[in-house]
Structures are given as structure tokens and as C-alpha cells.
Amino acid sequence: MHHAFKDRHTPLYTQVAILLRQRIKKGVWKRGEQLPVIETLMSEFAVARTTVRQALTLLEDEGLIQRSRGRGTFVTGSLDEPGWLTLDTSWTTFLRTLEGNWSKLVEVRDEVGHLDLAADLGKLAPGYRLISRIHGSDDKPYADVSIHLDRRCYKLAPERFEAEFIIPVMESLPEIKITSAKQVLTIGTADFETAERLEIPVNAPVGMLRRVLCDDSGTAIYIGDITYRGDLVRLEMNINR
């Protein structure tokens, strides 16, 4: 038998993962419960073992399930989040985080000065558009954001880039293809300007994240410098063995 998935553009394992994620969200398998064994999932979806395993790997990276040899696969996470801001190491959860948050434009201008970028993160584009914003949820600001966006990308949809979240806009434009996404988190304290924007005391602890997205040529088309309120950030990691 051949599988019943129709979308021929997204990989099969991604589609299987989406389906499984929905079921966990709907409570078909609750936290602590065991998922059907691989053989069962294989025959239900009519796909090969590898494909099921690739899908499960995605969910495991998101912290949603945990697999253990000889015992089975269990739901360990839930899809509704607590009061913490969770920094993401997986793209799907990252995009989901943006939902329900607001952002306020602070400044937009062409970048003139020099921009420093570690060589292993990417090559600099010829010119950037600087977009500064405050991000918040409910009535509280949580991040002070400055994004350098490759001017060639910016010109594809200037109004949208100034009004919406940058990354979803990039994803929606077929001309833009993000091939690598890296970020580096360091810890510091709030200077006067940031403190005021985030409504925290000067010198309060903050998380400083540099996020760099590159296209296929290795050019850094998006360089984001994001300062988070220290009391709201939380980063979960699975250590892969």
C-alpha cells in the first residue's frame, strides 16, 4: 500500500510529525502515556520505519516525547506553555512562539556604520536596513530587538517588513530562502536605554541573543540583536548522546 499524504512538496516525515503533534495537542496521547510502537505507526501511515523515526526525532527535539529502547515512546511535554519565554532550538516551536505577541516599532533606517559579524556566522551583505522594535506579551515588554535586514530582501516588501514580524514575512516570500539559522546567547546587564524600554532597572540582568540567518550563498541576510529581560528567559536543551 502507498501512503495517503497528498502534499508532495513537504517531506513525508514532516507531514507525519505534524499529524502526531496535532494528536498530542488534542490529547489523544496525554503526558506520560505511551505512543503506539513504531511498527503500528508504520502500518497506520503506510510509511517506512525510517520515515516514522525521522518524524519522532522532530518531536523529540522539541521536547514533546522521549524514546527509550526496549521500553517505548512516551509523551513528556505539553503544547501549552507556562509564563516563561522559551528560547527555541527548533524552527517549528520558534515560529509558534510569535503567535499572540505584540511588537512596537521604535526606529527604521538604513545602516551606515560598520557591522561586526563573526566569520563563522556568515558573510556580510552589501547593505542593511535596520529595524528596531520592542516585543511584548500582554502589557509587558520582554525584548528589545534590533534587526539588520539585507536591503535586497527589505526592498521586496518594505511595508510588510515594517508592520509584521520579520521572519514570517521572510518565510512567505518565495525569493528568500533561509538555509541556515544560528544563534548565540550571552548574559549581560541592561544599559540605560534598554532598561527604559524593557521597564527594568539599569544593570538588571539580561539575555543577549544574536540570531543570524543565512541564505544559500552564506550571506547573512538577517542579523538580529535581541535583548531579553533576564527574569523572563529560559532555555531548555536536550543533550544529545
Add this chain to the structure above:
Amino acid sequence: MHHAFKDRHTPLYTQVAILLRQRIKKGVWKRGEQLPVIETLMSEFAVARTTVRQALTLLEDEGLIQRSRGRGTFVTGSLDEPGWLTLDTSWTTFLRTLEGNWSKLVEVRDEVGHLDLAADLGKLAPGYRLISRIHGSDDKPYADVSIHLDRRCYKLAPERFEAEFIIPVMESLPEIKITSAKQVLTIGTADFETAERLEIPVNAPVGMLRRVLCDDSGTAIYIGDITYRGDLVRLEMNINR
């Protein structure tokens, strides 16, 4: 032809990864250079495509290489590190980090009070041994460490656990099997005691890491609360797409 790897206990793809890692370290392929294509690696090592790819995935997670469809696989990282403390999301780099660092024992005692542990991180063991230490490199302390070690593990080699780094000792004991490793990083400020131990001002920004290792039964056999000097921590992440 059959592959030439002799160790039948570690997975083939791990052995291939070790070999490739060594070559990058020796400079056989330098930063920016292209690795041989998959087909070549397959025939050189006499393994299947899947196996090569699994090995490359390990290196990619470590930030050592970058793959891009249609173009090839390139060395993007190096194996000697800068002055930053790099928090790890991969087990092999994590173990490598310990080399060359020192640690000083502060306190060892049985834990009596209650220990809080989020349910999704693991179940509590019946009793713990508390081991407190300062870790440093050169002459500077960089982390204030408190580890709760399952007393049953501790009893297997009490002297070693008090003298050496905990995790390598655990790895060396065949009775102990770590099946999951998770950590959560939050940001805060140094209290008086920590400030003194880390030789930083009170209220200086710090990274607070809770690391939990579980055995196959889901019991948290190691609960580490580690406070890092904020100015030394740096966390790199690849966002998987």
C-alpha cells in the same frame, strides 16, 4: 565489501564520526573546505549512505560542518575554542569541555531537605548526596556547582565522586546508565555567597543552569545546579529547520 571497524559495541556511525572529527582536527579538511561527497565516504568506509549521514549529523550538531543540498558539505567550525565558556548541547563536546579545568571541593553532605524537581525532568531518588564545588580554569573560578547525586550511585565509588569530575566517573561505572540528559538555563544575579565564591560583585549577572540526568527508569540520578559567571557564558545553537 564489509567495513573495517572493529569495535562492535559503539555504533558504526559514531566510529565514522570520530574518524572524521579527527581528520578535521588534524587539518586534513580545513575551515571553509569541502568534505568528500557522500558516495566517496560511503565507499572509503564501506558503509551505507544512512550511516555516513548519521555520522555527518553528529558533526553538524556540534557546529563543525554545514551541509547544503546540491552544493556539498563544508567545514565551518574548528576544534580549538576561544576564551568563552561554551555551554553544550551535544554530549561529546560537553565531555571535552571538562579537560584542562580544575575544581575545588566546598562541601559534601547527605541531603536532608526537600528537593524541587519539575515533573517532566524526572522522578526523585530516595536519597541524595550533595556535593558542592567551585570550578575554574587557570586561576579564575567560573562556576559555583551543587550536585545532588543519587545516594545509590554515590556509594559505588564515594572517594572518586569526591575527588573527580562527577559525570566522567558516572560514565566509567558500568552499573550507571544515563539515558536522558536535559538542562535548563535561566538568568539571574549573584547572591552574597555565590558572588564571593566566583569573585564577582553581588548582583552581578549570572547564568543558572539546572542539569538533570536520568537513568532508564526515569529517576533523576544527577541534579546539578550550576551558577556561571555571566561574563563567561556563551551558548551557541543551531536552529534545526
Add this chain to the structure above:
DNA sequence: AAGTGGTCTAGACCACTTT
């Protein structure tokens, strides 16, 4: 002994980039 996830093979074909 039975159940369950992990490893591995050989080979086909696809998506994307470079020549």
C-alpha cells in the same frame, strides 16, 4: 520469550546547485 526502539544495508529517486 516477547516487546520495543536503534542500527544498518542496498538501492531508487528527488530537489537543488553548479557546470
Add this chain to the structure above:
DNA sequence: AAGTGGTCTAGACCACTTT
């Protein structure tokens, strides 16, 4: 058109846990 990494299959067998 040729080169390169990604996806997918079908099936064998292994390592580990539970019954």
C-alpha cells in the same frame, strides 16, 4: 547535463527492557 545532499523503501538484525 552533471554533481551533490535529502528523502524514502523494504527488510534484516541488534540491544535493551519487560513479561
